[in-house]
Amino acid sequence: MKKILKNVLLFSALIGSVNCLALPAAAVDVATANTSVMADAADVVYSGTCGAEGDNITWTYNESESTMTFSGTGSMEKYYVSRWDTDGYNNPSIVPEWLTDSRISVYQARTVVFEEGITEVGKMTDDYFGCENSQCFLEVPESVTSLDFSNVTNSLALYGLDGSWFYGFAWKSYTKGNYSKRRYVSVGTAKNPVYPTSGSCASGATWTFDYRTRELHISGSxxxxxxxxxxxxxxxxxxxxxxxxxxxxSQADETNDFVFSFVLRPHRDSNVYCYPNSPFANEYEKIKTITDEEDGTLLYADIVKCNYLPDDTGICGDVNLDGKVNLLDSVLLAKAVNGSVTVNDMQKKNMDCDGSGEIDIDDVTTLMQFLVHAVDSLPLQ
Incomplete structure (x- = not known):
């Protein structure tokens, strides 16, 4: 009897141990199955061809990332969708392949990427994107030299290389077009910029351009x-x-049309700079003083703007560094002497009107004498 009971207990223990061993195995299988489903969902990718005749371009749509990528070399097909094109084309509709692909139930691309090697995109429409009335992203490489997104109504963030064809195209579209909902984001500088960093013109002037600061420097004859x-x-x-x-x-008021075209507001507003007493500054000052022959009012003083840069050589008496010496400088000099304002090194250099090497009330007196023509020049000799 004891032997039978012992065998029953041993058998029960064996069954229990088997169940205990089986449970973790079943749990692993479930986890593996779930992981497999998630992986499949994350890798839902469709692809096809879309190149124009003679070219090799493919499209790849990652549904989970809402990203459409075009790869290959050459020109894209010039898609024509009648409901968007209103510019007189008589071509039959050429619907993008990804819209007719039965595998894609709903096309919802938010990011469209053209990879290096594609040279021409043609007329883009909203059919490239699947995000109506929301922000979309367009990435364009250096190799693209032709693209038209005038038929894209979505808000776009444009990503491209500074100096590339697309860089200039996007800038001109913003500054000279009507695409207020679009913005350009730099992703680096092109290896072979369409816009070189320096150059010269036939008339003799030279120029340099800095992509980082967007500063254009003009010098020379x-x-x-x-x-x-x-x-x-x-x-x-x-x-x-x-x-x-x-x-x-051709006007009789002697305005220099070259200078006038740059300092006229609001076309250039306040992004034009020059140095005091330079040839450009002298022409600018002339424009500001031109008056109406009939009533004597200033014609352009309120509609032109040019910023003066600090001159390393300095102008004695020019305390506010505006390139001129007038009553405003004497007021600022008096405040600096009594300690009510702080000034920089260039201003201190220009404040030594009596040439003593020290800044005090005598400099204020000398500057006032200069303004009323009691002394001929600054600093005093």
Whole structure:
């Protein structure tokens, strides 16, 4: 009896141990199955071809990432969808392949990427994107030299290389077009920029361009308006040695049309800079003082703007560094002497009006004497 009971207990223990061993195995299988499903969902990718005749371009749509990528070399098919095109084309509709692919139930691309090697995109439409009335992203490589997104109504963030064809195309579209909902994001500088970093013109002037600061520096003898580099600058700086071309304006008020075209607001607003007493600055000051022959009012003073850069050589008496010496400088000098304002090193250099090497009330007196023509020059000799 004891032997039978012992065998029963041993058998029960064996069954229990088998069940205990089986449970973890079953749990692993479930986890593996779930992981497999998730992996499949994350890798839902469709692809096809879309190149124009003679070219090799494929499209790949990653559904989980909402990203469409075009790869290959050459030109894209010039898709024509009648409901978007209104510019008189008579071609039959050429519907993008990804819209007719039965595997894709709903096309919802938010990011469209053209990879290096594609040279021409043609007319883009909203059918490239699947995000109506929301922000979409377009990445364009250096190799693209032709693209038209005028038929894309979505808000776009454009990503491209500074100096590439697309860089200039996007800038001109923003500044000269009507695409207020779009913005350009730099992703680096092109290896072979369409916009070189320096150059010269036939009239003799030279220029340099900095992609990082967007500063365009103009120097040298002279330059015609037609020779001015069409660059996406944020600031144009006319150096001390730059000489504006002779005036060929037909108006009788003697405004220099080259200088006037840059300082006129709001076209250039306040992104034009020059140095005090430079040839460019002298022409600018002339424009500001031109008056109406009938009533004597200033014609352009309120509609032109040019910023003065600090001159390393300095102008004695020019305390506020605006390139001129007038009553405003005497007021600021008096405040600096009594300690009510702080000034920089260049201002201190310009404040020594009596040439003593010290800044005190005597400098204020000397500056006032200069303004009323009691002394001929600054600093006092």
């Amino acid at each position: 002279t330059m015609k308006k037609s020779e001015f580099p069409d660059y996406p600058y944020k600031k144009v700086i006319f150096e001390k040695d730059f000489v504006p071309p002779e005036n060929n304006n």
